Amino acid sequence: MNTLSAPKVWELIRSFKDESQSLGWKISEHEDWVNVDDQYHNFLWTRAINPSTFKKIAKASRCAVREGVSYRVVNVAYTAWLFSESPSEDLVKAILSDENLARTTAVYDMSGLQLSKPVCVKLNRTDSRVFKEFEEYLQKRWGVKFKSAQDVVTAEV
Numbered sequence: 590m591n592t593l594s595a596p597k598v599w600e601l602i603r604s605f606k607d608e609s610q611s612l613g614w615k616i617s618e619h620e621d622w623v624n625v626d627d628q629y630h631n632f633l634w635t636r637a638i639n640p641s642t643f644k645k646i647a648k649a650s651r652c653a654v655r656e657g658v659s660y661r662v663v664n665v666a667y668t669a670w671l672f673s674e675s676p677s678e679d680l681v682k683a684i685l686s687d688e689n690l691a692r693t694t695a696v697y698d699m700s701g702l703q704l705s706k707p708v709c710v711k712l713n714r715t716d717s718r719v720f721k722e723f724e725e726y727l728q729k730r731w732g733v734k735f736k737s738a739q740d741v742v743t744a745e746v
Contacts, residue, residue, distance in 0.1 A: 628666035712738035
């Protein structure tokens with residue numbers, strides 16, 4: 590376990606992708622996606638987003654893949670949203686109330702990673718191998734502890 594404070598979100602993704610190459614996964618050099626078994630797992634990072642905009646983007650489930658000097662648009666099987674600020678309770682409730690969205694979308698509140706005991710609130714009901722590996726990476730490399738977003742929302746009600 591590393592006792593240093595965790596790097597910024599984009600640095601975590603880059604570091605995770607670098608380590609994941611040893612698993613034989615196809616890793617994008619320029620974008621934040623990983624391809625495993627012909628399924629794209631996309632990482633999106635943001636500070637904040639309106640729940641209705643979030644749903645539109647999440648339901649579109651596509652990303653651009655660079656091929657040489659051009660791009661093509663591909664369908665995304667799974668999307669992980671990494672928030673540098675806590676996502677709204679409405680956003681978490683929107684995912685929890687939509688089973689299809691919950692099966693394909695993971696949310697990670699990365700705002701607590703700069704604490705001396707880093708905590709990440711997560712909502713991940715996907716069966717994405719990549720996101721499970723990402724969580725293990727955060728635990729092993731950075732000592733991150735996870736709390737369930739569903740538990741946090743339920744506790745506030």
